[in-house]
Amino acid sequence: MALIYTPTPAAATRRKEHDMDPMTTVEDFLNERQQYITAIENCSPENTADYWRWQGHAEARRQLAERLT
Secondary structure, X not given: OOOOXXXXXXXXXXXXXXXXXXXXXXXXXXXXXXXXXXXHHHOOOOOHHHHHHHHHHHHHHHHHHHHHO
16 A cells, blocks of 8 residues: 655645745745655555655755755
């Protein structure tokens, strides 16, 4: 069973309202990291493709946050 990332309704609404604001877009991108960490933790050990996909998403957010600080 593949895990499918679905943004929370609040995040989806916020994204629609602020599509033109780059700072909000970056903030939303960084704030999604915890959802990917949760997906990694809930991923079945047999499902390595999903594990590495979620790992990549979480790592991208960590690297961006590190560069911005």
